[in-house]
Amino acid sequence: QPSYDLQALRACFPILAREVNGKPLVYLDNAATSQKPAAVIQAMDDYYRKTNANIHRGLHTLSQEATDAHELAREKVQGFINAASSKEIIFTRGTTESINLVAQSWGRANLKAGDQVMLSMMEHHANIVPWQMLREQLGIELVIIPVLADGSLNMEAFFELLTPKVKFLAITQVSNALGTVTPLDEIIPVARALNIPVLVDGAQGVPHQSVDVQALDADFYVFSGHKMYGPTGIGVLYGKEALLEAMPPWQGGGDMIEQVSFEKTTYAQLPHKFEAGTPAIAAAIGLGAAVDWMQKIGADAIGAWENQLLAYATQQMKAELPGLRILGEASGKVGVISFVLEGAHAQDIGLLTDQLGVALRTGHHCAMPVLEHLGVTATARVSFAAYNTLEEVDVFVAALKRVREMLV
Numbered sequence: 001q002p003s004y005d006l007q008a009l010r011a012c013f014p015i016l017a018r019e020v021n022g023k024p025l026v027y028l029d030n031a032a033t034s035q036k037p038a039a040v041i042q043a044m045d046d047y048y049r050k051t052n053a054n055i056h057r058g059l060h061t062l063s064q065e066a067t068d069a070h071e072l073a074r075e076k077v078q079g080f081i082n083a084a085s086s087k088e089i090i091f092t093r094g095t096t097e098s099i100n101l102v103a104q105s106w107g108r109a110n111l112k113a114g115d116q117v118m119l120s121m122m123e124h125h126a127n128i129v130p131w132q133m134l135r136e137q138l139g140i141e142l143v144i145i146p147v148l149a150d151g152s153l154n155m156e157a158f159f160e161l162l163t164p165k166v167k168f169l170a171i172t173q174v175s176n177a178l179g180t181v182t183p184l185d186e187i188i189p190v191a192r193a194l195n196i197p198v199l200v201d202g203a204q205g206v207p208h209q210s211v212d213v214q215a216l217d218a219d220f221y222v223f224s225g226h227k228m229y230g231p232t233g234i235g236v237l238y239g240k241e242a243l244l245e246a247m248p249p250w251q252g253g254g255d256m257i258e259q260v261s262f263e264k265t266t267y268a269q270l271p272h273k274f275e276a277g278t279p280a281i282a283a284a285i286g287l288g289a290a291v292d293w294m295q296k297i298g299a300d301a302i303g304a305w306e307n308q309l310l311a312y313a314t315q316q317m318k319a320e321l322p323g324l325r326i327l328g329e330a331s332g333k334v335g336v337i338s339f340v341l342e343g344a345h346a347q348d349i350g351l352l353t354d355q356l357g358v359a360l361r362t363g364h365h366c367a368m369p370v371l372e373h374l375g376v377t378a379t380a381r382v383s384f385a386a387y388n389t390l391e392e393v394d395v396f397v398a399a400l401k402r403v404r405e406m407l408v
């Protein structure tokens with residue numbers, strides 16, 4: 001059992017009361033996006049009902065209140081990841097936009113043809129494609145740390161590939177396709193000693209454990225609000241202040257300037273330098289509410305319960321479904337089970353389990369390279385959140401057994 005009252009926690013999520021195809025919803029697609037507690041929905045609703053105005057510009061009361069609420073959300077995020085200053089918290093649309101910002105701003109200013117950016121094989125496409133675009137623009141090279149058969153990072157290869165040509169390292173904290181964890185505590189000090197800045201993709205990290213960016217010592221840490229009980233359309237780029245200070249702005253427009261004339265424009269201070277245009281104000285406030293909610297439950301308490309769900313589901317799947325193959329079984333996995341069932345196409349598994357009310361994900365999980373490396377093109381994936389129960393795991397395993405009877 002979790003350290004919190006699971007039924008009381010479930011009652012915070014209105015959507016969990018609904019049925020799908022006449023069956024109670026069993027939502028196991030949390031790595032794609034989590035559901036939202038009433039506190040988050042309420043915070044956004046309240047904002048639109050009572051406070052809505054554009055921020056940073058107006059002197060009138062609503063604008064002041066909206067600005068304060070937006071900036072309070074930034075401070076909540078700062079506290080949540082223990083950043084040294086709220087200037088280090090840049091609001092973006094999500095992980096994807098945060099990585100594009102770093103690639104285009106830091107990358108263009110600091111990299112040249114022949115320099116190498118190091119990635120791992122298990123990156124989400126969001127941490128591959130922006131660097132490929134930079135490769136086309138600058139002529140940089142990408143070096144890829146391979147993974148072992150159990151889905152863990154090949155650390156021997158990491159050290160071999162780490163030549164003086166490597167000028168930047170961008171790596172995920174947790175693989176969204178497999179749930180395997182990268183040993184950041186081994187990797188970051190090595191990169192630090194070589195003066196290689198490190199970006200950590202925390203999209204699948206931050207929902208499952210407390211994060212301290214100062215202890216982690218990454219230069220950039222990025223994540224999405226919608227995978228940690230917050231709304232879509234908002235995410236975070238954390239960067240060390242000195243790095244962000246030295247970086248040129250990425251997008252230009254209102255809010256990111258100090259003075260504009262047709263001859264010369266000067267830019268605003270951090271964090272506004274990187275926040276051009278009217279931001280997702282309500283979403284930032286919703287993210288602040290999600291931070292409050294997670295802190296109330298405890299990120300580590302959530303992670304501990306998810307680990308129990310993971311262990312129980314793994315054991316039941318193996319016991320009840322002989323021949324089922326789980327991909328990436330390295331120890332210390334977080335939140336995700338990716339699997340293939342001999343004779344059953346992943347898409348058919350997805351369609352048939354949906355008929356039984358079970359929401360899971362099928363396909364390449366935006367991580368084609370790592371699946372190809374492990375010899376598959378698609379898997380079915382279940383992923384857990386704070387509100388999942390052991391009974392839901394049983395419903396899921398029973399659904400898989402039904403699917404197997406029908407298909408195999």
Ligand code: PMP
Pocket residue numbers: 031032093094095096097124126127172174175176201203204224366
């Ligand atoms: N990185 C990882 C590890 C992810 O799991 C995801 C979302 N699946 C992303 C990046 C992209 O996040 P978003 O679509 O919210 O920008």
